[in-house]
Amino acid sequence: MGGLEGHPPPTNSLPILNTTLSEFQLFDALDNLTAIYCPAAAVPQLALQKALNPFTLSKRSAPLTDSGYSSGYTSENENDGSSPLPHKTSLAFLRADDLERTFAARWIERFLVRADDLPCFATDETRHLAAEKAADLLIALSSPAAAEDEACCALDDDPDSFWRDFTFSTTAAPDITIRINDGLAGKSASDHLDVGLQTWGASIVFCQMLCNDLGRFGLTTGRQSTIVELGAGTGLVSLALGKLLPALEMRDTTVVATDYHPAVIANLQSNIAANGSAVVGCVLDWAREEVDDAAWPVEKGEKVEVLVATDVVYESTHAVMLHECAERLLAEDGVFWLMQTVRQNGRFGEVADAVGEVFGEKERAARGGGKALRILERERVERMKGVGRGDEAFYRLFKVGWA
Known part of the structure; x- marks a missing residue:
């Protein structure tokens, strides 16, 4: 994995703190953070570490575990102005980046809480050493960074908030x-919850595609419809639609952002309020036959014309549940736009073909009228420069409907 001056950004490298974590990966992550934020302390701490556990100081020959976290930029490309987020190219900029510092600090907080329960340590001595390194880092990260350039994000007064502004160019409107709160990622007790509390590269790319050409997605002036986003997370896509459609005089379209976990829903509602949006946020459990939420704006039994989802499949079972949910919600002439992130390395590589297998060309049990929900079109979408994690190879955009 490439990095800024040899050091990958925290959002692009910190491993998940679970039972599969190795001692090597943990010390490698701590060493990287020390080199970024405490360069003067890096050499003596590494020397002490070598005396206790020489293996962890070996040359980085294995890739860091795919953490499933997102980053506002990648390390290999310069920004050409097409990205809604600026690109950082120096270690000094990385060190001064508030988003990276906050992300690193919260990862360290989680480690310190879990240190006694993690099974990766060979001895109690190395466990205590790792905790000391982490505590020293947390102290260093608590000191304000001297910003060397204008950051793309601003830290809110609320310590649990980290607001990011995304600006998208449009072809037919200003x-x-x-404004999105990404600050809760890393504060939860479970890694699957972190997925819904941060904004992912696929949603950013999909938003720009919407802004470039709403017509290709069947969204045109004069057509009344309901758009439901599945697994909305922070709600970026729904909020983009909520601002874009009225600007194009498409005021008869209702946008509904849905997710499941209470913490994700709370953050989603906060983002909707922060943008003064008319988007409706509500709970939708893919596994339930009926929507159990008073905010659901669709009449019971009524179908919706458009479904959208971006980067929501992290296990093969997710694709199955998503298919079953879409079968219940999508109107006979409706369209489901699904963008999947293809991660060719790490633990998500094995699910890269899950959507194609579940929604694919193989015969499925047809429901009503002899039709089945299947892929009508598919398109490979390349990454935008400056957007997405380093492990995101490209995206697949699927047009799904009844056929």
Whole structure:
């Protein structure tokens, strides 16, 4: 994995703190953070570490575990102005980046809480050493960074908030700006919850595609419809639609952002309020036959014309549940736009073909009228420069419907 001056950004490298974590990966992550934020302390701490556990100081020959976290930029490309987020190219900029510092600090907080329960340590001595390194880092990260350039994000007064502004150019309306709270990622007790509390590269790319050409997605002036986003997370896509459609005089379309976990829903509602949006946020459990939420704006039994989802499949079972949910919700002439992130390395590589297998060309049990929900079109979408994690190879956009 490439990095800024040899050091990958925290959002692009910190491993998940679970039972599969190795001692090597943990010390490698701590060493990287020390080199970024405490360079003067890096050499003596590494020397002490070598005396206790020489293996962890071996040359980085294995890739860091795919953490499933997101980053506002990648390390291999310069920004050409097409990205809604600026690109950082120096270690000094990385060190001063508030988003990276906050992300690193919260990962360390989680480690210190879990240190006694993690099975990766060979001895109690190395466990205590790792905790001391982490505590020293947390102290260093608590000191304000001297910003050397204008950051793309600003830290809110609320320590649990980290607001990011996304600006998208449009072809038929003024540029739109959306404010998103990404600050809760890393604060939860479970890694699957972190997925819904941060904004992912696929949603950013999909938003720009919407802004470039709403017509290709069947969204045109004069057509009344309901758009439901599945697994909305922070709600970026729904909020983009909520601002874009009225600007194009499409005021009869209702946008509904859905997710499941209470913490994700709370953050989603906060983002909707922060943008002054008319988007409706509500709970939708893919596994339930009926929507059990008073905010659901669709009449019971009524189908919706458009479904959207971006980067929501992290296990093969997710694709199955998503298919079953879409079968219940999508109107006979409706369209489901699904963008999947293809991660060719790490633990998500094995699910890269899950959507194609579940929604694919193989015969499925047809429901009503002899039709089945299947892929109508598919397109490979390349990454935008400056957007997405380093492990995101490209995206697949699927047009799904009844056929």
